[in-house]
Amino acid sequence: MITGTGRFLDIRASATVIFLVVYLLTPGISWCHAFPDHSDPRVGSTVSASPSVIRIWFDSDLEPAFSNLMVHSMDGRMVDKRDSRVDPSDPKLxxxxxxxxxxxxxxxxxxxxxxxxxxxxxxxxxxxx
Ligand SMILES: [Cu+2]
Known part of the structure; x- marks a missing residue:
């Protein structure tokens, strides 16, 4: 009985510690989400000639395996060459x-x-x- 109670308290204590760690870290984490800083072509811009590459520079480093960029026409067709990648020499690009x-x-x-x-x-x- 005593051992059982002890384990129960340990689990509760662990959960409390995990909660506190997550809670305390959250404000520090929240500002490092990646958001676009600028792009080429620029957001909403009109360009006189077709670009050959679409680029977005983000405000923090990206995980290449989980980051993706697509270009669609207004009627929903995918028009890019399906070679989206994070620049190996610039993890923000x-x-x-x-x-x-x-x-x-x-x-x-x-x-x-x-x-x-x-x-x-x-x-x-x-x-x-
Ligand atoms: Cu984040």
Whole structure:
């Protein structure tokens, strides 16, 4: 009985410690999610010629295996070359190649995991004149 109670208390104590550690670390973790800093083409911009590569620079390092970038046409077709990658020499840079794009508006969709394992995602458009 006493041993059983002791184990029960140990489990509760462990849970409390884990909760406190997570609670105390959370504010420090929350600011290191990865968010876009800038991109090429710029968010919402109109470019005179089709880019060959779409690039997004993030504000913190990305996990290459879990970070992805896609480009869709407005009618939902995937138009990129499916070679999304994090630049090996710059872990904040995510890029994907595109073939020559006809005039129109395109949607860039990003989905990344930062080094703190937190996932963020978003999208923006650019237009080829
Ligand atoms: Cu985070």
């Amino acid at each position: 995510l890029e994907v190649s595109v073939p020559p794009l006809p005039p129109g508006t395109y949607i860039v969709i990003w989905n990344v995991v930062a080094r703190d394992t937190h996932r963020t995602q978003g999208q923006f458009t650019f237009t080829v004149k």
